Amino acid sequence: MIAKLKRSYGSGIEPLMHLGQNYMVVDRSLIPEILQVLRDEEQFDYCVDITAVHYPKREKQFDVVWVLYSFAQNARVRVKTQIAEGESIASSVPLWATANWLEREVYDMFGIKFDGHPDLKRILLPDGWKGFPLRKDYGILQQDNEWVQINLGIESGQ
Amino acid sequence: MTDSRSLSPLDLETPDQTFLDANELVINMGPQHPATHGVLRVILRLDGEKVMGLECVIGYLHRGVEKIAENRTYTMFNPYVDRMDYVAAVSNALGYCEAVEKLLSVEAPPRAQYIRVILTELNRMASHQLWLGTHALDIGAITPLFYTFRDREEILKIFEKYCGARLTTHAFRIGGLQYEAYEGFEKDVKNFVSFVKPKIDEYEELLTTNRIWLERTKGVGVISGKDCIALGVTGPVLRASGVQWDLRKAQPYANYKNFDFEIPTGQNGDTYDRYVVRMAEMRQSLRIIEQAVEGIPEGPIMAKVPKVMKPPVGEVYHSIEAPKGELGYFIVSDGSTQPYRVRVRPPSFVNLQALELMCRGQLVADVIAVIGTLDIVLGEVDR
Amino acid sequence: MHGVVQYIQSYLESNQTPGAAGNFFWATVYILLVFVGLSVAVIAMNWLERKILAHMQVRLGPMRVGPHGLLQPIADALKLLLKEDIIPAEADKIVFWVAPFIVVLAAFTVFVVVPFGPTHAITDMNIGILFMLGVSSLSVLGIVTAGWASNSHYPLIGALRSSAQMVSYEVAMGLAVVSVILMTSLNEASTGTLSMIGIVQAQQAQQQWFVFKFFPLGLIGFFIFAVAMVAETNRAPFDLPEAESELTAGFHTEYSGFRWSLFFLAEYSAMIAVSSIAVTLWLGGWLRPFPNALQGAVWDLVFSLIPGLSFLFLAGMAFYSTVRMPKHPLFRVQTLGLAGFGALLAVIGLILFIPAVRVRVQDIFWFSAKVAGFMYLYIWYRGTFPRYRFDQLMKLGWKVLLPTGLALLILTAIVAMRTELLADLRGVWHS
Numbered sequence: 006m007i008a009k010l011k012r013s014y015g016s017g018i019e020p021l022m023h024l025g026q027n028y029m030v031v032d033r034s035l036i037p038e039i040l041q042v043l044r045d046e047e048q049f050d051y052c053v054d055i056t057a058v059h060y061p062k063r064e065k066q067f068d069v070v071w072v073l074y075s076f077a078q079n080a081r082v083r084v085k086t087q088i089a090e091g092e093s094i095a096s097s098v099p100l101w102a103t104a105n106w107l108e109r110e111v112y113d114m115f116g117i118k119f120d121g122h123p124d125l126k127r128i129l130l131p132d133g134w135k136g137f138p139l140r141k142d143y144g145i146l147q148q149d150n151e152w153v154q155i156n157l158g159i160e161s162g163q
Numbered sequence: 164m165t166d167s168r169s170l171s172p173l174d175l176e177t178p179d180q181t182f183l184d185a186n187e188l189v190i191n192m193g194p195q196h197p198a199t200h201g202v203l204r205v206i207l208r209l210d211g212e213k214v215m216g217l218e219c220v221i222g223y224l225h226r227g228v229e230k231i232a233e234n235r236t237y238t239m240f241n242p243y244v245d246r247m248d249y250v251a252a253v254s255n256a257l258g259y260c261e262a263v264e265k266l267l268s269v270e271a272p273p274r275a276q277y278i279r280v281i282l283t284e285l286n287r288m289a290s291h292q293l294w295l296g297t298h299a300l301d302i303g304a305i306t307p308l309f310y311t312f313r314d315r316e317e318i319l320k321i322f323e324k325y326c327g328a329r330l331t332t333h334a335f336r337i338g339g340l341q342y343e344a345y346e347g348f349e350k351d352v353k354n355f356v357s358f359v360k361p362k363i364d365e366y367e368e369l370l371t372t373n374r375i376w377l378e379r380t381k382g383v384g385v386i387s388g389k390d391c392i393a394l395g396v397t398g399p400v401l402r403a404s405g406v407q408w409d410l411r412k413a414q415p416y417a418n419y420k421n422f423d424f425e426i427p428t429g430q431n432g433d434t435y436d437r438y439v440v441r442m443a444e445m446r447q448s449l450r451i452i453e454q455a456v457e458g459i460p461e462g463p464i465m466a467k468v469p470k471v472m473k474p475p476v477g478e479v480y481h482s483i484e485a486p487k488g489e490l491g492y493f494i495v496s497d498g499s500t501q502p503y504r505v506r507v508r509p510p511s512f513v514n515l516q517a518l519e520l521m522c523r524g525q526l527v528a529d530v531i532a533v534i535g536t537l538d539i540v541l542g543e544v545d546r
Numbered sequence: 547m548h549g550v551v552q553y554i555q556s557y558l559e560s561n562q563t564p565g566a567a568g569n570f571f572w573a574t575v576y577i578l579l580v581f582v583g584l585s586v587a588v589i590a591m592n593w594l595e596r597k598i599l600a601h602m603q604v605r606l607g608p609m610r611v612g613p614h615g616l617l618q619p620i621a622d623a624l625k626l627l628l629k630e631d632i633i634p635a636e637a638d639k640i641v642f643w644v645a646p647f648i649v650v651l652a653a654f655t656v657f658v659v660v661p662f663g664p665t666h667a668i669t670d671m672n673i674g675i676l677f678m679l680g681v682s683s684l685s686v687l688g689i690v691t692a693g694w695a696s697n698s699h700y701p702l703i704g705a706l707r708s709s710a711q712m713v714s715y716e717v718a719m720g721l722a723v724v725s726v727i728l729m730t731s732l733n734e735a736s737t738g739t740l741s742m743i744g745i746v747q748a749q750q751a752q753q754q755w756f757v758f759k760f761f762p763l764g765l766i767g768f769f770i771f772a773v774a775m776v777a778e779t780n781r782a783p784f785d786l787p788e789a790e791s792e793l794t795a796g797f798h799t800e801y802s803g804f805r806w807s808l809f810f811l812a813e814y815s816a817m818i819a820v821s822s823i824a825v826t827l828w829l830g831g832w833l834r835p836f837p838n839a840l841q842g843a844v845w846d847l848v849f850s851l852i853p854g855l856s857f858l859f860l861a862g863m864a865f866y867s868t869v870r871m872p873k874h875p876l877f878r879v880q881t882l883g884l885a886g887f888g889a890l891l892a893v894i895g896l897i898l899f900i901p902a903v904r905v906r907v908q909d910i911f912w913f914s915a916k917v918a919g920f921m922y923l924y925i926w927y928r929g930t931f932p933r934y935r936f937d938q939l940m941k942l943g944w945k946v947l948l949p950t951g952l953a954l955l956i957l958t959a960i961v962a963m964r965t966e967l968l969a970d971l972r973g974v975w976h977s
Contacts, residue, residue, distance in 0.1 A: 023478065024268070024479050054508040129546075145231070190703075379933070526937060528933070528935045
């Protein structure tokens with residue numbers, strides 16, 4: 006399957022395997038197309054998870070990861086792409102309804118924007134919160150003191 | 164298919180006018196509400212008693228577990244996972260330990276595997292019992308709660324005897340187990356199985372054929388298997404919609420492939436089917452426990468893992484069938500003692516997303532029933 | 547002194563209720579007695595409900611305040627009285643203030659016509675049953691105002707549900723009651739009655755409780771009423787207006803302390819009130835059980851001894867528990883208290899054996915025992931049934947109980963007038 010994708014998309018896709026788990030690193034521009042193909046032609050009908058990883062030292066700071074599962078093949082695949090700070094990526098809500106909250110969480114935690122998401126706003130953190138906590142430059146004790154002072158009426162949440 | 168369930172933002176600016184207009188009532192259910200199982204907040208738009216739309220507001224219990232993971236070593240993070248789905252702490256730990264083991268390329272020894280399976284299945288029982296009690300309570304039957312809690316207590320006693328804790332057990336370690344099964348563990352488990360079997364019939368006697376229970380649950384919160392898959396809903400909810408999929412069978416982890424059990428499924432995908440599926444799952448869990456406790460092999464309980472864990476650079480996604488659905492861990496290692504990133508794929512969080520679809524057009528009372536039947540734990544939703 | 551004795555004597559020999567006799571003093575005494583008795587009944591009911599429910603649910607229930615938690619309701623009442631009385635800022639204060647009183651008033655006023663015995667009622671109204679139905683349905687006014695005045699969403703929904711529910715079940719209830727009134731008219735003079743005492747006397751005269759009349763018609767009517775009365779008092783499985791898991795506490799969400807306790811009081815008195823209607827209309831009111839099968843002076847004596855015996859039985863239970871109390875100094879006060887309670891019950895039981903008392907009190911005893919049976923049913927329902935949903939509740943009321951009630955009414959009329967009808971038909975045939 007991955008070989009087939011490799012044949013049709015060439016250098017934009019790099020299939021890999023680690024610890025017996027398939028994954029592929031895909032160019033950002035190819036993401037909507039690849040996901041579409043994976044869902045429709047390869048029957049990856051279940052989007053298990055969407056998440057991201059932050060690598061502040063890299064030029065393209067973020068890895069966005071889709072974990073997909075196919076009921077028909079009983080197989081998993083991870084699709085990975087790299088995007089830079091400020092770049093956005095196509096939303097996969099039209100493909101999998103479940104992507105709605107998962108993408109909101111990624112936005113909430115990393116500040117990655119998804120184009121075409123129906124209601125991209127914070128999900129776990131309060132709406133007015135500043136900063137994206139799962140980025141590496143966000144310290145573990147750091148918090149939005151201003152928000153805490155205004156909304157909770159206390160000096161600090163620590 | 165996606166259009167209908169994309170959440171339209173609610174206009175919350177003018178609740179008072181709608182209140183006076185009496186055309187549409189905006190009700191704020193939670194975060195402090197007896198039936199939202201924690202701190203879930205559901206904003207309901209009602210036309211009379213009919214739900215026109217709803218939006219979940221979550222995050223009240225957000226503790227930043229994923230961030231904490233990045234600042235702890237692999238071993239130190241282990242107890243934290245118990246605090247996510249705190250009614251099924253053992254399952255959480257199983258998923259995490261196995262994921263890290265995969266990353267380290269070690270495997271827990273067979274004896275540890277067996278004890279892990281027993282504890283995990285006991286925990287599934289406990290989780291389902293807690294679900295049954297609270298779900299029935301939401302629908303108005305107060306008595307099953309006390310029956311299920313009475314029997315869940317026996318499970319917690321076994322946990323307590325095994326590792327000293329009842330709820331957040333921290334039962335497993337990366338690479339196996341910390342504690343050998345205590346003296347009489349097998350006897351206790353066997354006694355429990357024979358004790359609880361008639362009790363499950365007792366629960367069923369109270370509910371399964373109760374007319375009001377049937378009326379309240381049949382045809383309520385229907386979700387098709389197709390919608391379940393699109394929404395990523397897993398666990399008993401998916402199985403009640405007719406999709407026979409259980410990670411224990413589909414991609415066996417631990418040593419589930421050694422055991423003989425069935426995957427109970429429903430057809431209608433309504434609240435009643437989910438109830439029936441979970442009841443059947445309790446019986447299947449007992450079946451697994453019975454087989455496992457007979458076959459515990461002798462041997463070590465801990466694999467050879469280094470004291471300071473430094474998994475090689477790489478990443479792994481590992482998921483298990485938690486009582487609520489697929490619980491996945493995506494762990495990225497950069498070769499240091501601390502995980503570079505731990506992502507938890509929480510079943511409750513993803514399942515909760517289906518609430519809107521399942522409740523639209525139903526009545527307020529059904530929202531309660533559906534929240535109950537989704538079996539969410541807010542500790543896991545918010546992490 | 548002599549005058550007072552004579553006065554009491556004259557009352558004891560009268561065969562009328564004080565209200566009907568126009569005896570103002572005795573009416574006042576009765577009102578006070580009923581009020582106190584009702585309050586005690588509510589307190590006892592509170593304790594019993596918690597205890598019985600607890601034992602159904604494999605737990606002990608209150609055990610700390612007093613022996614076996616006997617003083618728990620009193621402690622609760624004290625707590626409620628001492629609590630801060632919160633009125634929400636946005637509430638309509640006057641209406642909020644008045645609402646619980648309307649509910650309590652409606653629930654208590656009903657007892658004006660409840661016949662505890664042939665002469666043991668505050669008054670005997672010739673429209674007794676109408677008065678009862680009318681006044682008890684006033685409580686919905688209090689509930690709606692409470693829900694509205696709270697100016698909050700959950701109480702509002704609770705109040706709306708409550709009004710819809712009470713109004714719809716009253717219809718079915720009324721139909722069942724009318725079928726009983728038809729039955730009362732089956733005497734030689736064909737004079738029916740609406741008087742509560744009259745209805746019981748009609749059952750006595752016809753030598754049949756109306757629940758067994760025209761089997762199974764009486765039973766069906768009784769069943770309709772028994773279902774409707776649970777809905778009418780907003781109890782499980784029809785407790786939607788205060789559905790805890792949905793509406794937190796329904797119409798009294800915003801009430802606290804004393805005002806809340808008024809709702810509580812009203813709920814329990816309403817339960818007792820509707821149960822008394824059911825007992826009066828179908829179960830022969832104050833009449834003792836098995837009046838036909840077990841006739842004769844000996845059986846009369848045996849049945850008149852039962853009140854005393856049952857109190858002695860309760861006393862025995864209290865003594866048994868006293869013996870089983872832990873023998874620890876910490877429990878001394880509780881043990882003594884329980885023994886004292888047992889002694890009190892025993893004394894009451896012994897007093898009930900005195901012939902003069904026995905004769906006059908057994909009516910009240912049988913009436914209360916039957917009502918207590920209903921109270922137990924209420925608790926039992928709560929322990930076993932899940933809650934109905936609103937649309938299902940409405941469906942049950944309008945699509946099941948109402949048509950059944952209508953059919954029942956027509957059938958009862960036909961069966962009651964069968965001889966006349968047949969005669970008429972024959973006349974038509976012959977002409």
